[in-house]
Amino acid sequence: MKYMIDYKIRHGVGHEQNFNTAEGLITAFSKWKPEDGLNVHAFVSNLVGDAGYVLVETNNPTVILSFVSKFTFWNDIQVHPVIDVAEVIPVTTGSVDWARKASKA
Template identity: 30%
Template sequence: MKYVISWTPRASLTEESVARSLQVFGKWSPSQGADFKEFLGRIDGQGGFAVVETDDPRLIAKDTAPFTAWFDFAVHPVLEIADTAAIDTEAVAFLASVQ
């Protein structure tokens, strides 16, 4: 399954806590079985995104847990756009058949 993870900094961040979060991130690595395809930082400095593939969503919880003191996370399961378009096409056809 593919997930998009977003994070935003907590309002309580200080210059020192930002430095600490970067120190921790420098030593961190993803769990075996969590394939981080992309890490993206927002250009406004207000967080970022990661695209992750894993069959075990517990790994996402494990991988984000060390950073919850500094960031709020949102995790969204996603599909490829071709898959969502096919599902939507089926839904539209079903709706059209209901009279």
């Protein structure tokens, strides 16, 4: 299953706290490698450098937990299960057909 993870780095109250957060996160990230069973399709950042997205795939949701829980000390993180649009179209087509029929008296 695929998951889109969005993250935002928490900002502190002052410059020194922000510097410490950035340095700690950079150091931790330099030691990270993807967990076994985690296929990272894309790992991108916004142009400010304080948020981004990670598109991953795994058959084991605990692998996602293992990944994101390492970085929750610095980031606010959301995990969204996703599927390819090509898989959505036939389901949506069937749903539209059903809804049209169901809405008629």
